[in-house]
Amino acid sequence: MCEPVNREEGLYLKVPGSTSNLGPGFDSVGLAINRYLHVKLEPSSEWSFHYVDFDDVFPAGKDNMIYQTIEQIEKKYGNGKKPSPYTVTMTSELPLERGLGSSAAAIVAAVEIADFTMGLHLTIEEKVQIATTFEGHADNVAASLYGGLVIATGEEGIGTISHQVTDLEMIALIPNRKLKTTDSRSVLPDMLPFQEAVEASNIANVFVGAALQNDWKLAGKLMERDLFHQPYRKHLVPDLEKVRAIAMDNGAYGAALSGAGPTLIVFHAKASSNELRLALEKAFPEYYCELLIPASTGIEITYGAYQNQSI
Secondary structure (H helix, E strand, O other): OOOOOOOOOOEEEEEEEEEEOOOOOOOOEEEEEEEEEEEEEEEOOOOEEEEOOOOOOOOOOOOOHHHHHHHHHHHHHOOOOOOOOEEEEEEEOOOOOOOOOHHHHHHHHHHHHHHHHHOOOOOHHHHHHHHHHHHOOOHHHHHHHHOOEEEOOOOOOOOOEEEOOOOOEEEEEEOOOOOOHHHHHOOOOOOOOHHHHHHHHHHHHHHHHHHHOOOHHHHHHHHOOOOOOHHHHOOOOOOHHHHHHHHHHOOOOEEEEOOOOOOEEEEEOOOOOHHHHHHHHHHOOOOEEEEEOEOOOOOEEEEOOOOOOOO
16 A cells, blocks of 8 residues: 655655657657756645746746646536645756757646645656646656657557656757747647558657667668658758768767757767767757767655755
């Protein structure tokens, strides 16, 4: 049986960000990264939300997106239970609207807060399904919940495949500009011709197989052959082909848009990043180049402890 939770003690969440699609794994493949959203809950007489060191300003009361998500979960899954009020304090290592799973991490945090404050006892697959209804697709939210590499639909009754990644590091090229997912999705076609859809599916299927075997050399080749989304978004991120060329010249496995962009992400063998990173920083000084590694675990939950010094 589960140990009873004392909701008077509060809660601390550490939610990993994620990169998604990885080229041809459109809307179904995600990979957790070692950059985090940190969330602290302290019992209070009313709901309030505080953002530490965020560039953007968000509502502090019940018009906050996280509270509104909790409220919708209450209506659909609460069975008459009401969420107890908390002071919610957040800080994030994830840049907003850059394709590194910042919105998905916030939604996952909201689902966990709802589960905690109403005692819903949701399973991890139920959390994936609920988070997917808010995010629109399962790849990022499943990665934040499970950690590692995930293949997910978020549909009820269909589980998530979770896989631990080996021999992989990433360099994220993060621009100063933002790109809303809605804007990036607006350039995608409503449908693909049958033969093109079959070819795109073939590439995606082999890509998933290669990733599950940790054959990142083959997976990297298939990132370049994606037909689902990158060909339609390349004018929004014109440096992708240049980044890919330099990356491959320096021994990388491959490169792809991170999620909907505009961040570009290069995949390479573990402990081989220094020369490649220097080459990318020299060629693209307008980007911030950051070394990332896969996060092997998903969201971490600590009850009644606030050891995180960044909050």
